[in-house]
Amino acid sequence: MLNQTVQRILTINTGSSSLKVALYEMGRGETRILSGEVERIGAPEGRLRLTDAHGVILMDQRSDLADHGAALEAVLAWLRQHRPELAALDAVGHRVVHGGIHYQEPQRVTPEFIAILQRMAPIAPDHLPQSIRAMQVAVKAYPNLPQVACSDTAFHRHMPRIAQLYPLPRHFADEGLIRYGFHGLSYEYIMQELRALAPKEAEGRVLIAHLGNGASMAAVRGGIGIDTTMGFTPAGGLMMGTRAGDLDPGVLLYLLAEREMTPAALNDLVNRQAGLLGVSGISADMRDLLKRESTDGHAAEAVGLFCYQAKKYLGALATVLGGLDTLVFTGGIGEHAASVRLRICEGLEFLGIRIDPLRNEAHAPVISPEGSSATVRVMRTDEDLMIARHTRELMEKNR
Secondary structure (H helix, E strand, O other): OOOOOEEEEEEEEEOOOOEEEEEEOOOOOEEEEEEEEOOOOOOEEEEEEEEEEOOOOEEEEEEEEOOOHHHHHHHHHHHHHOOOOOOOOEEEEEOOOOOOOOOOOOOOOOOHHHHHHHHHHHHHOOOOHHHHHHHHHHHOOOOOOOOEEOOOOHHHHHHHHHOOOHHHHHHHHOOOOOOOOHHHHHHHHHHHHHHHHHHHHHHHHEEEEEEEEEEEEEEEEEEEEEEOOOOOOOOOOOOOOOOOOOOOOOHHHHHOOOOOOOOHHHHHHHHHOOOHHHHOOOOHHHHHHHHHHOOHHHHHHHHHHHHHHHHHHHHHHHHOOOOOEEEEEEEHHHHHHHHHHHHOOOOHHOOOOOOOOOOOOOOOOOOOOOOOOOEEOOOOOOOOHHHHHHHHHHHHOOO
């Protein structure tokens, strides 16, 4: 199969309670021929939806799915029954949220690799077990296919050691308690696309703002990531949809000692009850809050805090870069919320950042005026395509 001009690659992208799949034909071009998403895994009335290359709905049904393994099994069963021609694959690519301290590039999925991920599961308990379960199901379904794991932390493994360290006793860093960073597949995709669009910009000082339900920023210089906002887990850094982002450690100690919260309850608080949802008391979805901010003070405060924190981190990372040549907005909020982009950039003219209001409202590819010292771009990210690219590259290396 590897000698075929076109390779058919299935990508699997697991979230804490969701699973996305995409099917690509990778040859001279890169064509997504099927997309799927399973939502509310482990909760009543989960939803499984599949669409073709043109967005036509192939299947949309409610189903109670106990875990990510059951969700993937349901997707694969539908493919075998209704689209058997699409079920013939050449490889499977997986997103793994945490690659640990050792993995700086995609890895073949083997029993040994899965065992390593299982030992790492306590670092990312809301993501790694789900990825492992999906891998196990995929390996069972396609035991003879090459399967590749693509880590969301690998992009950041080239950060300077100083940027990776926490100010804790040294032995913790030696044991792997460092700043890893996440959203690496998104950052890697954006940088590849930027190299194709504007090679000179890609070699300069680039700040990428991946703003969505999960949100982070990365500073990239000369094509290499040199710092990022997330740390040991995806819970750190910017305020997000339901995650608190960075907190004074004393807040956590207070909640543990004085409020007698259990670690599990604290984890639920900072990952599922905080962020936009916690501050607004309404929704974790920026679209909902923007609609209501003019009439609801809590919604307005949540939006304002999100933009304020993003502006503050943007300034910090621009300092690390020693200035700014290009700012890229991506992710669901970054790509679609013009007012959020504007508010984040207001007052940053001293960094060379200026926004053209008409271009911004139109979500133009470049939203800075002509002649600005810093180019501000809006770019669509595609983690799944990045997984497919990595999978194909590793297959080619292992021929």
